[in-house]
Amino acid sequence: MAGYDAAQLQAFYGAKEAETMDPAAGLIPLTASLLPSVVANAFGLPQFGQAPAPPPQPPPQQNLYGLMANQALLGGLSCYGSASPYAAPQSQPTLASQMQGLQYLQALSQMQQHMQQSSQSAAAAQSLLAARSGAFHAQFARSQQPATSSAISQPMPSASTDTTSRREPERAASGSGSGTTTSSSLTNKCPAPSYSNVSAPYQHPLATLYAALAQQQQQQQQQQQQQQAAAYSAAQQASSYAAAMQPYANHLHAAYAYGRPDAAAAAAAAAAAAAAYGYPQAAGAYGAGFPGYGAAGNINYSTALAAAAYRPVPTQVLPAPSAVPQQSQSMCDDDYADDGSTRAIKRPRLVWTPQLHKKFESAVTKLGVEKAVPKNIMQEMNIDGLTRENVASHLQKYRMLRRKDGGGSSEGRDSDTRSADTRTAGSKRSEPEPPSRPMASVAAPSAPAAGTATPPPAPTPGASPSTDGASSANPSG
């Protein structure tokens, strides 16, 4: 968010809220400093600093969301509905005619307080989160004995009682594992439709996941900085594609970074999550195992982990496509087109982590150049929530890089398999290109053995029920 100098703003707008501002902050968010005074002036309302202190928020209930959702970690998450704790308090019955404006100001005040408190108490909150998460996880594991889904994908039961209508990823219909997958799609990023019983803020489904990855990234960066220095240079020479993919090694999309650079909080959350869910933190999620970084020989690949690398935490599922979700509070504005229509639901941005990319590469290599089409790759990868579009997009980039790379070495594999069979509509641009090289990075195609043999180093947390129900569906088998 753009910051504005408080002094300048006050000088310019004649704001009288100096006392209420936090001088330490220096930069005051526009929404927290400028708007209140403007609104107040416009409506002839009391100034920000004169407004009665907002009532203390009721402590979050010991519900499932409360356990997992740490307010300190939710600063930037955009999925706040009207029931958000940041919403205007409903308890100032006087001055009815001015209440709306007043409440608005109070809401802003609260929001600012939250922002400040969040950053200050992040560490403390984390320890609490860790403790509670651990306790909860054990408890949940006990109550979910026959759970079919993984602890990663289902760290907590849905807050909504309606679990019958869930929106399967489109690939489910494409035949692979329809009905066998237990997790949700990437699109399930919205909170429960009913906030009535949820006092704690909604946790972004991807938050825990990416937080965990962030933690892993931090640890590994420290551990591997030295190795990478040497390995990376060597890898670059070996494969320009690997070099092109370098950003993956450290990539944590900002969109999922809680909206603010609170790395400490994220890391702490990751630690808590890792502890609670038995993430193999040592099994590098970033960098390690990514071909081209020297650790190729030691893939230490985990299907569950790879899946977790992007799979959301399905705290809630969307209504079935048939029942077009009305513009209810259950929907995030960010999920829809700007026109506000419920028609277009934006797909959450998928980050292709090194693991994910590795699996992608393995699938491509295994399938061969000819059969490496989005659908096949998707099935081969057998990752929950991954859509054909995701794969297609990545494949597009993958091919482009390969081409750009000069398409040198041809590992060939079964390139001879080229037959019209798979070339349904594609005969057109089957590029007379050279066989294509498997990307030196693929180096160890057999290592992960991706789709077929998955049994990876199970996290083996005493609590977590299973590594991943996904292992169930093995489409192309």
Next chain:
DNA sequence: GCACAAATAT
């Protein structure tokens, strides 16, 4: 419906 490339969004 699928694959692909280009356009668009973040």
Next chain:
DNA sequence: GATATTTGTG
């Protein structure tokens, strides 16, 4: 600008 999603075309 890089990366991912969406759209248009065959």
